[in-house]
Amino acid sequence: MEDRKAxxxxxxxxxxxxxxxxxxxxxxxxAQRYMATGFGFFVLGGLLAxxxxxxxxxxxxxxxxxxxYNQVFTMHGTTMMFLFVIPFIEALANYMLPLLLGTRDLxxxxxxxxxxxxxxxxxxxxxxxxxFGLAPDGGWFAYVPLSNRxxxxxxxxxxxxxxxxxxxxxxxxxxxxxxxxVLRMRAPGMSINRIPVFGWAMxxxxxxxxxxxxxxxxxxxxxxxxxKGLTNFFVPDAGGDPLLWQHLFWVFGHPEVYIMxxxxxxxxxxxxxxxxxxxxxxYTLVVLAIVAxxxxxxxxxxxxxxxxGLSPLAMGYFAAASTVIAIPTGVxxxxxxxxxxxxxxxxxxxxxxxLAGLVIFVLGGITGVMVASPPFDFQAHxxxxxxxxxxxxxxxxxxxPLFAGLYYWLPKITGRMMGERLGWxxxxxxxxxxxxxxxxxxxxxxxxxxxxVYTYPAGAGLETYNxxxxxxxxxxxxxxxxxxxxxIVSLRRGARAGNNPWEADTLEWSVTSPPPNAQYAxxxxxxxxxxxxxxxxxxxxxRPEETPAPDQEMKEDxxxxxxxxxxxxxxxxxxxxxxxxxxxxxxxxxxxxPFIASVGLVTLFAGLIVDYLPVIWTGAxxxxxxxxxxxxxxxxxxxxxxxxxxxxADALPLAQYGPIANGYWGTWVFVxxxxxxxxxxxxxxxYLGGNIRVGVETMPATRAGLATVLLFVGLAPMFxxxxxxxxxxxxxxxxxxLAAFALAAIHLWLLLHxxxxxxxxxATSGRDSAILGVAGFQAVVAGVLLVMLAVSxxxxxxxxxxxxxxxxxxxxxxxxxxxxxxAVVAFAxxxxxxxxx
Amino acid sequence: xxxxxxxQAAGTAGTSAARTLFAVLGGAIAWALHFLVSYAVVAIGxxxxxxxxxxxxxxxxxxxxxxxxxxxxxAWREWxxxxxxxxxxxALSEPRxxxxxxxxxxxxxxxxxxxxxxxxxxxxxxxxxxGWNVR
Numbered sequence: 001m002e003d004r005k006a007x008x009x010x011x012x013x014x015x016x017x018x019x020x021x022x023x024x025x026x027x028x029x030x031a032q033r034y035m036a037t038g039f040g041f042f043v044l045g046g047l048l049a050x051x052x053x054x055x056x057x058x059x060x061x062x063x064x065x066x067x068x069y070n071q072v073f074t075m076h077g078t079t080m081m082f083l084f085v086i087p088f089i090e091a092l093a094n095y096m097l098p099l100l101l102g103t104r105d106l107x108x109x110x111x112x113x114x115x116x117x118x119x120x121x122x123x124x125x126x127x128x129x130x131x132f133g134l135a136p137d138g139g140w141f142a143y144v145p146l147s148n149r150x151x152x153x154x155x156x157x158x159x160x161x162x163x164x165x166x167x168x169x170x171x172x173x174x175x176x177x178x179x180x181x182v183l184r185m186r187a188p189g190m191s192i193n194r195i196p197v198f199g200w201a202m203x204x205x206x207x208x209x210x211x212x213x214x215x216x217x218x219x220x221x222x223x224x225x226x227x228k229g230l231t232n233f234f235v236p237d238a239g240g241d242p243l244l245w246q247h248l249f250w251v252f253g254h255p256e257v258y259i260m261x262x263x264x265x266x267x268x269x270x271x272x273x274x275x276x277x278x279x280x281x282x283y284t285l286v287v288l289a290i291v292a293x294x295x296x297x298x299x300x301x302x303x304x305x306x307x308x309g310l311s312p313l314a315m316g317y318f319a320a321a322s323t324v325i326a327i328p329t330g331v332x333x334x335x336x337x338x339x340x341x342x343x344x345x346x347x348x349x350x351x352x353x354x355l356a357g358l359v360i361f362v363l364g365g366i367t368g369v370m371v372a373s374p375p376f377d378f379q380a381h382x383x384x385x386x387x388x389x390x391x392x393x394x395x396x397x398x399x400x401p402l403f404a405g406l407y408y409w410l411p412k413i414t415g416r417m418m419g420e421r422l423g424w425x426x427x428x429x430x431x432x433x434x435x436x437x438x439x440x441x442x443x444x445x446x447x448x449x450x451x452x453v454y455t456y457p458a459g460a461g462l463e464t465y466n467x468x469x470x471x472x473x474x475x476x477x478x479x480x481x482x483x484x485x486x487x488i489v490s491l492r493r494g495a496r497a498g499n500n501p502w503e504a505d506t507l508e509w510s511v512t513s514p515p516p517n518a519q520y521a522x523x524x525x526x527x528x529x530x531x532x533x534x535x536x537x538x539x540x541x542x543r544p545e546e547t548p549a550p551d552q553e554m555k556e557d558x559x560x561x562x563x564x565x566x567x568x569x570x571x572x573x574x575x576x577x578x579x580x581x582x583x584x585x586x587x588x589x590x591x592x593x594p595f596i597a598s599v600g601l602v603t604l605f606a607g608l609i610v611d612y613l614p615v616i617w618t619g620a621x622x623x624x625x626x627x628x629x630x631x632x633x634x635x636x637x638x639x640x641x642x643x644x645x646x647x648x649a650d651a652l653p654l655a656q657y658g659p660i661a662n663g664y665w666g667t668w669v670f671v672x673x674x675x676x677x678x679x680x681x682x683x684x685x686x687y688l689g690g691n692i693r694v695g696v697e698t699m700p701a702t703r704a705g706l707a708t709v710l711l712f713v714g715l716a717p718m719f720x721x722x723x724x725x726x727x728x729x730x731x732x733x734x735x736x737x738l739a740a741f742a743l744a745a746i747h748l749w750l751l752l753h754x755x756x757x758x759x760x761x762x763a764t765s766g767r768d769s770a771i772l773g774v775a776g777f778q779a780v781v782a783g784v785l786l787v788m789l790a791v792s793x794x795x796x797x798x799x800x801x802x803x804x805x806x807x808x809x810x811x812x813x814x815x816x817x818x819x820x821x822x823a824v825v826a827f828a829x830x831x832x833x834x835x836x837x
Numbered sequence: 838x839x840x841x842x843x844x845q846a847a848g849t850a851g852t853s854a855a856r857t858l859f860a861v862l863g864g865a866i867a868w869a870l871h872f873l874v875s876y877a878v879v880a881i882g883x884x885x886x887x888x889x890x891x892x893x894x895x896x897x898x899x900x901x902x903x904x905x906x907x908x909x910x911x912a913w914r915e916w917x918x919x920x921x922x923x924x925x926x927x928a929l930s931e932p933r934x935x936x937x938x939x940x941x942x943x944x945x946x947x948x949x950x951x952x953x954x955x956x957x958x959x960x961x962x963x964x965x966x967x968g969w970n971v972r
Binding site: 191314686 | 883934956
């Protein structure tokens, strides 16, 4: 057993030295860096806010000139939304999810590292714009036509557009991690109804990121193409439409509010039930409210656009949805209140932060219902009333709960308790400062003060409100500073936390503080939604849920995983619903490729900002080299294949390919991203009046039709390849994969031929831009598919019976299916609808 | 296999993954479809000056409300089948087993979806279609 323990510890040890830091892919160190970087951006965003409040503290102030003020408010919003809140939540989830779920790491450790480095470099790229005096200045939502090339000719908006895309890549990566982690990597026995509320919140949030961020990525791509003069999606003179940008932005932007709020729901629920010493009242309703909020949040985006002249009925739909969403939110709030009411609350700092946030969020929710009503919104639109509302929602709904979460989980992360007195002082100071800063903004807004003006005249009746806001902002900042001091003092002199200082119920409190790198050498078996209260309840005969003891099979599976594997890193994969052990998954130990890929991506994107080809090609080459390293076969995986059997064996098989593999599930998440992008391009096409004869004239239908048919025909060998894999027939595998590759290659060639021979003129026509969007997207999908198939071909030619190659074939088959469906949609949209319509 | 797991397995016997998915998310997906289709039909109908826009939206609303209701009924039946005679209020507090829990969520989500579709449908009956002066 000692050898086994030593081997296990070696497998999970972290690399050391500077290169080691760059090669680390473990969730804990990466999450710590993520959190530190996120907090750094929070401080930067806060400093920008302080500059704004100094400027607005007195009327006719000249502390900032209008141009600088534009840059400051743009970067404040962009930083807080894209570089602080979302990444910080992802960081917290990266750290806590494996612990909460009872697993050893996130499913794709290299993607964890890639997300972090990309986020860091993307953020630095964005902030580097200050060095050149080219900071973005078009607002955090970059409305066109202001952000078009005509009205913003400098590079400021290119910086915003491109650097933001880098940060978006990071968010998408984190979302894929969270989805697969919550669905597949849980402790044995943690069935779907025993997932902690924070796990549910992060699962739903991750899906929202997929569906919300994708339209934003498509929108920013369109905006950058417009700014480069290549297309005219948003240029009205050429047939584009500026309102399309607003739709694309807000179909991301409003769910974004809930992308930030739902993780907070998870945090507050964990905090409230721990400090109330009882399970949250109606777990079922709280989870239901999270799911319902996610759905409804995608039906609110137009309430940001009431003033753009939409039809009354269309506004009615969005007004109804905007009002109805108060119901699930209310369910959550009532659930927490009922939990506190019926529990024995312990008034510790995390609970105080959670309650302070709750009060503020409810106030923001009430003004939210007000602005959901079009007649009121027409009056309050673009005034400080909206500024007050959004800060009440975001700071109350996210920042205070994040502080609650930090005070709650920092003892686990650092191993030291935070000071209670400083914690209370910080919470109360922040609460007072916040309300003093933002409540007067409601009144300033109602008095007619517009957003985004760098100053206001004396005698307009706005002086007192603004002065109070400025004083409040500095008090709020002092409260945050107190928490920073608390953290520093705690790290130096804080009391030892022990495993479970709060006597909490979830699995993370069962391991040491800070947790070991492998997290769970011996996997926990879950028999209840509150595993650490489970023992006590059993003694007191208070079990709310009737749960059977783990059966013999599960016991054997868990015993197999005890301090094992020892030559490679392995974790358990479970069934989605029941949480029964399904397979063992191999995980990489360390890798430099994520770091190099991030450097390459940022280099490439920086080159795109300045349109300098050598930099662009250098970046692309780095990304290409990193990808080769990424997909290069690992010797540790070879060891895993030697030790663990394929499906069908008696013991747990290796989750290497097919539906039991994490990579397969990750590919499905990727397909969800692609499907969302397709819907976005097609919607944009119709929005720009794409169902027009010009589509028929300019795109050769015969070639596009043939391309579509060939891709569909290619599905036959693709799925035959999967059958051949099941039967382990080397010859059939080779022939079928090669056939699928050949048909996909011809599809792409025909598609490109049709596209380049089409005579489309996107540089002068919005409608041609829309056509290019749909056709170009299909070409990109076909290109991605071809790369995946090329890797598959290499594998099956060299080693047709190797499970690692089979994984690429299985994953390619998923993308193949989507590409075929997407080709049909693109053909119907571009060639059938114009003839019928 | 223990007693509890036998009961759980009996609860899910004969149920396909597609049926479970429809029972749990069918209502919410119907709402999403209703929302997007209504918005698109109104937008296109106003641009193209279709005379039957309001009728089309109303028909779509009725159809998708029926779909959401159907999903709710399926969820309810699945819950009854898997709940082992548990009372509804007790199931809300703590359903027995993961399948009973999942279908409980399905029933509630379905009901919320039907309510939201009907609420949004009232707008179709009451609000001006394309401009404040046009009925």
